[in-house]
Amino acid sequence: MALAFAVAAFVLLLAVAHRPAIAPIARPDPRSFDRTLVARGTNLARIGNCVSCHQTGAGRPYSGGYPVKTPFGTIYGSNITPDPDTGIGLWSRAAFARAMREGVGRDGSHLYPAFPYTHYAGVTDGDVDALYAFLMTRPAVSATPPANDLLPPLGFRPLLAGWKLLFFRPAPVRADRSQSAEWNRGRYLGETLAHCSACHSPRGLLQQEKHGSATYDGGWSGGWYAPPINAHSPAVREWTPERLETYFRTGLSRHHAAAAGPMGPVTYNLARADPADVRALARYYTWWMRDAPAARIEPPLPDRRALAQRQFPIGARLYEGACAACHEPGAPMVVSGRPVLPLGTPLHEDNPRDTIQIILQGLRPPVEASGPYMPAYADALTDRQIAEIVGYLKARHGSGPPWNELEKEVAKAREEGQ
Numbered sequence: 001m002a003l004a005f006a007v008a009a010f011v012l013l014l015a016v017a018h019r020p021a022i023a024p025i026a027r028p029d030p031r032s033f034d035r036t037l038v039a040r041g042t043n044l045a046r047i048g049n050c051v052s053c054h055q056t057g058a059g060r061p062y063s064g065g066y067p068v069k070t071p072f073g074t075i076y077g078s079n080i081t082p083d084p085d086t087g088i089g090l091w092s093r094a095a096f097a098r099a100m101r102e103g104v105g106r107d108g109s110h111l112y113p114a115f116p117y118t119h120y121a122g123v124t125d126g127d128v129d130a131l132y133a134f135l136m137t138r139p140a141v142s143a144t145p146p147a148n149d150l151l152p153p154l155g156f157r158p159l160l161a162g163w164k165l166l167f168f169r170p171a172p173v174r175a176d177r178s179q180s181a182e183w184n185r186g187r188y189l190g191e192t193l194a195h196c197s198a199c200h201s202p203r204g205l206l207q208q209e210k211h212g213s214a215t216y217d218g219g220w221s222g223g224w225y226a227p228p229i230n231a232h233s234p235a236v237r238e239w240t241p242e243r244l245e246t247y248f249r250t251g252l253s254r255h256h257a258a259a260a261g262p263m264g265p266v267t268y269n270l271a272r273a274d275p276a277d278v279r280a281l282a283r284y285y286t287w288w289m290r291d292a293p294a295a296r297i298e299p300p301l302p303d304r305r306a307l308a309q310r311q312f313p314i315g316a317r318l319y320e321g322a323c324a325a326c327h328e329p330g331a332p333m334v335v336s337g338r339p340v341l342p343l344g345t346p347l348h349e350d351n352p353r354d355t356i357q358i359i360l361q362g363l364r365p366p367v368e369a370s371g372p373y374m375p376a377y378a379d380a381l382t383d384r385q386i387a388e389i390v391g392y393l394k395a396r397h398g399s400g401p402p403w404n405e406l407e408k409e410v411a412k413a414r415e416e417g418q
């Protein structure tokens with residue numbers, strides 16, 4: 001009886017999950033695409049940050065292989081160059097549109113939501129055409145990404161049909177007439193292609209994004225913490241539209257800090273996108289943060305140096321030796337206009353993750369290849385030493401709830417941030 005039930009449930013799942021394959025086409029001639037459409041697609045691909053998940057350090061753009069880590073294992077970005085054998089060269093526009101909007105591959109198999117189609121579902125027809133034109137005019141690269149490495153039975157793709165039934169609610173983004181055209185443009189791009197909430201909103205047990213009051217309330221990405229960008233933003237300086245636009249276009253806000261970790265590539269790509277679209281994103285997300293504490297009153301910056309020195313004497317000494325030459329108020333970097341440490345949001349977050357990752361991994365200037373950059377300390381300092389420095393910085397400059405068990409936190413950050 002139980003077996004019969006299991007078999008029936010399985011057959012039902014396969015029936016629900018079934019999607020037909022879409023017939024292959026001959027690879028379209030790149031010259032057949034309209035130039036302005038390709039240019040539009042170029043801009044949208046930058047806003048969509050496609051290359052971040054579809055290129056590895058050593059690989060060619062869009063040829064895939066980037067490991068997207070999830071609590072259930074690793075899923076590798078596909079080759080989305082027009083190579084007929086290993087990429088999407090044989091995909092019709094309809095097959096591409098189905099992948100973007102429904103998360104179904106050309107052969108009919110369900111795709112993992114690590115590919116943010118839950119957001120791309122809202123992309124307009126015209127923008128899907130532009131992205132298709134953009135990808136089909138890239139150089140074809142023959143490259144096969146590694147096989148996914150997932151906990152069994154999650155490698156079985158028909159199960160994703162069940163996930164979609166539970167969590168996938170595709171819907172177009174409708175205009176809000178009470179807001180400006182710029183705000184609406186920002187919302188459309190932010191909620192669809194830019195998929196900001198994929199990192200900045202919390203996720204549930206099955207990795208579904210939580211929305212409602214949880215929207216933009218902070219989330220996790222690649223071992224980093226993406227802080228709230230709603231009324232709970234812990235920033236100590238207001239994110240005005242001008243400041244946020246500068247941050248997106250340069251990877252640095254002089255009133256906050258540099259874009260670190262997974263936010264680095266986001267700003268790298270936005271810096272190359274249409275300035276009007278970037279301005280629209282800045283307009284929309286400052287609206288989300290309009291009730292954040294710093295939007296009402298910007299607090300004085302704390303500097304409890306003597307107290308922090310007494311609490312963390314080892315951290316204080318390590319900081320003086322390794323960090324002060326760049327970060328103390330009189331340091332050349334600060335004098336030339338880089339923000340001081342207490343301005344950065346990481347020290348005001350409710351967890352130490354970003355501060356720890358920045359120390360472990362260092363920080364390259366994300367957008368311009370010039371200017372000072374911060375060395376990585378993962379090999380130079382022990383967990384205990386980093387914990388001491390982080391304790392010292394939080395005690396000296398931080399705000400918000402205290403951070404505990406810092407040494408364990410450093411170990412966790414090392415493990416998850418690889």
Ligand code: HEC
Nearest residue numbers: 048049050053068075076077078099105111112114115116
């Ligand atoms: C957060 C990471 C991420 C981003 C950003 C991303 N993708 Fe992907 N994409 C993936 C992963 C992972 C897969 C493979 C999914 C699978 O195997 O089920 C994928 C698969 C695809 C596929 C299906 C390819 C195939 O052979 O099945 C297409 C098409 C695609 N992505 C296009 C895009 C485009 C266009 C963009 C930008 C607008 C984009 N992706 C941005 C992670 C990403």
Ligand code: HEC
Nearest residue numbers: 194196199221224225226235258259260262263266285345
């Ligand atoms: C791949 C994950 C990811 C995506 C996508 C992403 N972010 Fe972030 N973002 C982060 C992380 C992680 C941080 C924290 C690291 C840091 O401080 O730079 C961050 C930092 C920020 C900050 C700085 C907050 C502060 O107070 O210092 C802002 C603002 C921000 N993101 C807005 C956005 C917007 C708007 C988008 C969409 C256009 C976006 N992010 C897309 C991961 C992401």
Ligand code: HEC
Nearest residue numbers: 257258322323326338339341344346355358363372373374
């Ligand atoms: C060679 C110069 C240099 C050294 C040495 C250095 N940093 Fe940095 N650090 C930077 C730069 C550049 C940035 C990013 C740009 C910015 O915020 O101006 C940065 C950013 C940071 C940030 C994030 C920004 C913020 O305001 O929250 C933290 C935290 C940080 N550093 C801590 C440290 C610690 C701790 C040490 C010593 C272990 C250290 N740094 C050593 C140059 C340096």
